[in-house]
Amino acid sequence: xxxxxxxxxxxxxxxxxxxxxxxxxxxxxxxxxxxxxxxxxxxxxxxxxxxxxxxxxxxxxxxxxxxxxxxxxxxxxxxxxxxxxxxxxxxxxxxxxxxxxxxxxxxxxxxxxxxxxxxxxxxxxx
Numbered sequence: 001x002x003x004x005x006x007x008x009x010x011x012x013x014x015x016x017x018x019x020x021x022x023x024x025x026x027x028x029x030x031x032x033x034x035x036x037x038x039x040x041x042x043x044x045x046x047x048x049x050x051x052x053x054x055x056x057x058x059x060x061x062x063x064x065x066x067x068x069x070x071x072x073x074x075x076x077x078x079x080x081x082x083x084x085x086x087x088x089x090x091x092x093x094x095x096x097x098x099x100x101x102x103x104x105x106x107x108x109x110x111x112x113x114x115x116x117x118x119x120x121x122x123x124x125x126x
Contacts, residue, residue, distance in 0.1 A: 008079050008112050011120050015076040021124065028125045035121045038075055042068055042110055046103070049087065053099055061099065062091035068106075075117060080109040 024030050045068040052061035069084035083106050090098045 008109065008116075011116065012076040012078075013124055015073070016121065016124065019074040026125055028122075031121060031125060032118065035075070035118055038071060039110075039114055039117065041071065042080075042113070045071075046106055046110055049099075049106075050103060053096055053103070056096065058091045058094045058096070062088050065091060075113075077109065077113055077117070080106065080113065083109060 020034055021031060024034065045064050049061050049064045049068070052058070052064060065084045065088040069081045069088060072078075072081040072084060083102055087099050087102050087106065090102070
């Protein structure tokens with residue numbers, strides 16, 4: 001059985017509809033481009049958080065975690081958003097060891113989203 005840390009909160013159609021689909025209309029191609037843009041951006045933000053932490057740039061790590069937290073909510077990635085909120089708070093307190101422990105968990109969430117979000121969203125506009 002998986003630990004609670006390995007459980008992903010389910011994606012919510014209503015959240016993605018409200019934040020993304022309603023903003024762009026029902027253009028499936030544009031919607032799927034937005035999904036891929038989010039995933040690529042999320043990967044880059046994770047890398048930049050890692051880089052910021054490596055150089056002890058807590059201000060950058062906090063700002064980047066905040067960005068990833070907010071964008072994750074738009075795509076109903078609540079587990080990822082919660083981890084990023086925790087990383088943001090820890091960066092504010094300059095707790096690099098604690099943030100370092102969160103980074104692999106954030107990576108797991110991103111990898112899960114990379115697999116789950118595109119097909120979930122593709123089904124939304126069928």
